[in-house]
Amino acid sequence: MLDFRIETFLTVCQTMNFTRAAELLHITQPAVSQHIHTLEAQFGAKLFAYAGKQLTLTPAGHLVLQTATTMRHDVHRLQELLRQQNARRRLCFGVTLTIGEYVMPEPLIRLLQQEPDTQIRMHVANTADLLHLLDEGDIDFAIVEGFFPQQEYDSLPYRTERYVAVCAPNYPFATPPRCLEDLLGERLLTREPGSGTREVLERVLHEHNRTVDDFRALTELGNLDAIKSLACAGLGIAFFYEPAVRAELAAGKLRELTLEGGDMTHDFTFLWRRGSVFADWYRTIFFHLLA
Structure with missing residues (x-):
C-alpha cells in the first residue's frame, strides 16, 4: 500500500x-x-x-x-483494522521480560474480564527487538524498561518501579555492604547484554564509574527464575525490579540490600511510532492496560 x-x-x-x-x-x-x-x-x-x-x-x-x-x-495497522471489521477485537503488542512476567498478568486479567472476546498476542523480547517489531509494523505498541530514541517514538510513562539489590538471607558478606562499591567483591548474577534490566544496571554502574566487569565474578543468564534460584542459594547478588522478587522477599527467600543514596527507580514506558494516525487509539489502550 x-x-x-x-x-x-x-x-x-x-x-x-x-x-x-x-x-x-x-x-x-x-x-x-x-x-x-x-x-x-x-x-x-x-x-x-x-x-x-x-x-x-x-x-x-x-x-x-x-x-x-x-x-x-500505520499501513499494517490499517490492514489489520480492515480485517477485524467483522471479527473480534485484537491486541498485538510487545513487552520486555520483567514486564511480561510480573506486571502484565493483572491488567490482562482485568481486560479479558471486561472484554472476554478480545484476542491478545503479546510478544516478549528485549527492547531493541521490540523496537524493530514496532518499526516493521509487526506489533502495534510496546511497553519497555530499556532505553529508546525518544525522537522516533511517542510515549507515556506506564509505571515507575524500584530497582533493588538482593541476596540470600544469610549471604556471607565479609562486612555489611553500605554502598554499591561494597558489592564489587561478590559474584554478580545478571541478565544477558541487551536486556532492559541489564541496561538499567549498566546505567547505574556508569554513574559510579563502574561496569559489570568490576565485580569479582560475573554470571549471565537469560532467565529471571534461574537468576533468582542462584541468588536464593547464596551464590551471588543480583539486581531486580521489585515486582520480580516481591514473592521471594515476602517469603524470606531473598533479602533486599539497603544501599546509600536512596531508592533506585526506573520507568516502564508505553510507546508507539511518533506521528502515528492511531495515536488516540494507543492512548485509549494505555488507560485500559494501566496497572
Whole structure:
C-alpha cells in the first residue's frame, strides 16, 4: 500500500547499499537509483550521500526515514483494522521480560474480564527487538524498561518501579555492604547484554564509574527464575525490579540490600511510532492496560 519508491527507500536504508537493496527487491540496481532520484526530486532534497565509499543518510534522509517508518507501521495497522471489521477485537503488542512476567498478568486479567472476546498476542523480547517489531509494523505498541530514541517514538510513562539489590538471607558478606562499591567483591548474577534490566544496571554502574566487569565474578543468564534460584542459594547478588522478587522477599527467600543514596527507580514506558494516525487509539489502550 506504500508507494513502491518509499519501499525502495526503506530497503536502501536497511542495507545502505543500492546493489543489495536491488537484490532484496528483485529489481535492477539502476531501477533502485531511479526510485531514489525520483523521491529526491519530489522532496527537493538529497536523501543519501557518500562519506568515502560508505553510503550515509543526509539530515533530510533521516527525516524521511522516520516518517516513512511510521507510515509503514500505520499501513499494517490499517490492514489489520480492515480485517477485524467483522471479527473480534485484537491486541498485538510487545513487552520486555520483567514486564511480561510480573506486571502484565493483572491488567490482562482485568481486560479479558471486561472484554472476554478480545484476542491478545503479546510478544516478549528485549527492547531493541521490540523496537524493530514496532518499526516493521509487526506489533502495534510496546511497553519497555530499556532505553529508546525518544525522537522516533511517542510515549507515556506506564509505571515507575524500584530497582533493588538482593541476596540470600544469610549471604556471607565479609562486612555489611553500605554502598554499591561494597558489592564489587561478590559474584554478580545478571541478565544477558541487551536486556532492559541489564541496561538499567549498566546505567547505574556508569554513574559510579563502574561496569559489570568490576565485580569479582560475573554470571549471565537469560532467565529471571534461574537468576533468582542462584541468588536464593547464596551464590551471588543480583539486581531486580521489585515486582520480580516481591514473592521471594515476602517469603524470606531473598533479602533486599539497603544501599546509600536512596531508592533506585526506573520507568516502564508505553510507546508507539511518533506521528502515528492511531495515536488516540494507543492512548485509549494505555488507560485500559494501566496497572
